[in-house]
Amino acid sequence: MSGRAPRVTKTEAIVIRQRRLGDADRIVTLLTPLRGKVDVVAKGVLRSKSRLAGHLEPLTHVEIVLAHGRSLDVVTQAQAVESFPALRGDLDRLSAALYLAELADRFTVEHADATGLFALLHAALVRLDRGDGQQVVTRMYELALLEATGFRPEWTRCLGCGVEVPADEARWSPLEGGVIGVECGARYPGALPIDATALRVLRAYQSLPYEEAGRVRLTDDLAARLEQIMHSLMRAVAERELKSAAFVSAARHARVAEETATAGLDEIRDDECAEAED
Numbered sequence: 578m579s580g581r582a583p584r585v586t587k588t589e590a591i592v593i594r595q596r597r598l599g600d601a602d603r604i605v606t607l608l609t610p611l612r613g614k615v616d617v618v619a620k621g622v623l624r625s626k627s628r629l630a631g632h633l634e635p636l637t638h639v640e641i642v643l644a645h646g647r648s649l650d651v652v653t654q655a656q657a658v659e660s661f662p663a664l665r666g667d668l669d670r671l672s673a674a675l676y677l678a679e680l681a682d683r684f685t686v687e688h689a690d691a692t693g694l695f696a697l698l699h700a701a702l703v704r705l706d707r708g709d710g711q712q713v714v715t716r717m718y719e720l721a722l723l724e725a726t727g728f729r730p731e732w733t734r735c736l737g738c739g740v741e742v743p744a745d746e747a748r749w750s751p752l753e754g755g756v757i758g759v760e761c762g763a764r765y766p767g768a769l770p771i772d773a774t775a776l777r778v779l780r781a782y783q784s785l786p787y788e789e790a791g792r793v794r795l796t797d798d799l800a801a802r803l804e805q806i807m808h809s810l811m812r813a814v815a816e817r818e819l820k821s822a823a824f825v826s827a828a829r830h831a832r833v834a835e836e837t838a839t840a841g842l843d844e845i846r847d848d849e850c851a852e853a854e855d
């Protein structure tokens with residue numbers, strides 16, 4: 578008999594999602610600052626007496642102790658630090674938060690430092706929970722996530738020639754991640770029109786700190802146009818990068834919220850896509 582204690586790690590984490598493992602266990606996907614995304618096993622959480630269960634719901638900021646396991650680490654202790662109750666009590670905010678977590682999932686790799694991305698997701702959850710404008714929280718998070726992962730979109734200078742493009746003459750390419758001027762249009766036959774006002778807002782968002790970005794006034798219609806542009810961009814970047822080697826590992830987990838409390842939120846998200854900013 579070896580008296581050796583199992584190796585343990587203590588870390589803070591945000592719970593990204595869970596999926597069932599057998600009758601009583603779950604695999605929990607965590608975003609941690611130092612180890613990036615990790616899948617861990619939570620044993621017995623589907624039993625009524627589980628002390629872990631309430632601390633491992635998706636979108637919980639948790640302090641967790643993990644025992645080193647043969648394939649996956651096993652949760653031995655979990656203590657919720659913040660559970661963001663206001664956010665959970667509002668379906669619009671909840672679906673926005675799940676979307677942010679899904680992006681974190683798609684744009685992080687396993688077992689690699691994610692200090693910056695952890696801070697971004699944490700800040701966005703705090704802002705949604707305290708009732709900040711959902712549009713500005715979401716758009717600023719998307720832009721910061723792209724920047725932090727090396728996919729900063731180019732909203733100002735033409736992708737073809739580097740010359741500044743007037744907003745009302747710009748076209749854009751979601752796949753290439755930026756705007757294209759009139760002179761270079763022929764080289765980007767797939768480029769799309771982009772709303773000039775929406776483009777000006779995106780330029781402002783990219784250059785302003787969060788607090789100032791929140792002062793940009795958005796009509797419902799403009800908010801919907803911004804959302805549509807950013808969703809196209811996030812989808813194009815994720816699909817392109819999922820094909821590259823660095824994201825092979827992320828791809829295995831790139832499916833959205835599975836069977837947990839999140840079931841059905843895809844429909845909700847579609848319904849609220851023109852969410853107003855106030």
Ligand SMILES: [Zn+2]
Nearest residue numbers: 735737738761
């Ligand atoms: Zn050009």
